Amino acid sequence: MGFRDVQAFNLSLLAKQAWRFIHKTHSLFYKVYKSRYFPNCSFMDAELGINPSYVWRSLLAARDVIIEGSKWKVGDGRSIGVLTHIWLSHKLIFLGEQQPGLMVKDLIDSNTMQWDREKIFDLFAHRRRMEILSIPLQQNIAVGMQ
Structure with missing residues (x-):
């Protein structure tokens, strides 16, 4: 064949x-x-x-x-562990100490449903910041649903 x-x-x-x-x-x-x-x-x-x-x-x-x-569809980020799931193309590089229980939802501003840029800039190295910020977030996700 x-x-x-x-x-x-x-x-x-x-x-x-x-x-x-x-x-x-x-x-x-x-x-x-x-x-x-x-x-x-x-x-x-x-x-x-x-x-x-x-x-x-x-x-x-x-x-x-x-x-x-595969690549994660972030949604509201409640079910994605920052360190426990493969949601980025490369391993995360933290600026300081790793935070084992950190969830992706913790990187999203709950009021605006946008990435919390300040938190991302405080936690991650430049390349990972840019990769995270380039991921679009869905605006019409209800809290608790994905």
């Missing part, structure tokens, strides 16, 4: 299936795998587990492709 890299092609097809797994949570395929492999968490937080099938291992490999190529 002329595929140059069969493994990459296979991984891209698996990533498409994993994407469906993330978004089509009402399918029978999703429900069966959820009950077997990740009953108490989401697909994105699932672990390999005990005695996984070949398909499950493949889906987790594809999930890694999705994670690497």
